[in-house]
Amino acid sequence: MKIDVLNRTDSEIRFVVEGIKSDFAGELRRIMLGELPTLAIEWVDFMKNDSALPDEVVANRLGQIPFTFDKRAYNLPSECGCKGKGCSRCQVKMSLKVKGPAMVYASDIKTNAKDVKPVFERVPVVELFEDQELEFEATAQLGKGKEHAKWQAAVVGYKNVPSISMQVEDKKAAEALASICPKHVLVAGGTKVEIKNPTECDLCMRCVEAAKRGEVKADVKVSAVEDSFIFTVETASGLKPDEIVAQAAELLEAKTKDFAKAARKIK
16 A cells, blocks of 8 residues: 655645555545544523524534544543533533624634634624624534534545546647646647646546547547545544544554454354
8 A cells, every 4th residue: 555645735635545445445535524523512502692593593503613622632422431421521611792793703602621712713603783692602522423514524535546648640639638628637748748637637538538539639548547546635623634534544444453353253
């Protein structure tokens, strides 16, 4: 197995994995989507809500706000020593009190936990007009994306690495192929076609179909490399993209070991 990082930012990582099968890639994606614990608001008690939005709509918006957190400091409620009753090891208390006219943002939510804050502070919650008030207390806890989308750690996609080769007869064919490609992977260079950023190819096969129909005089071969995949992981939580990938790999390894132990017990 070989991994090469194509690009990395604070919110996204894109990398190539060689030497794996499609079922491995699919399971890695499912873990990143639904099995990594993240922090989100679960309970909201409203003291005042004079806004145009009813309590349930405001509560739904609050639940979609991702928060940063120290993953070493909190447990899933089901795994906490309090047995899910609620304590500082599995819950974070929050509050908000704003009087209009004002736009209520995620940054207005207060908490005593220094490691917990909205990932995006300018997320709007609701607009308050003159003399309108919004006041509530909330409880955030860890959860997993497979339980509710508000705990989804990331937006994850993957595709096969493309294999591209082509030979053109003349400059006109090269320019035609370059104009066909929607991702601008193909660039005309005289009587040749340069393949620029091949990882951007999404295997749409337009160039292949044009050659088969005789619209372009060229020998075009495009295929998917079956054991190589390009992953794009964009965080949707308080976890960093590289943390999401690393935790998903560790969890997949743990699942494999658990399965191996169970299989050895089969008689």
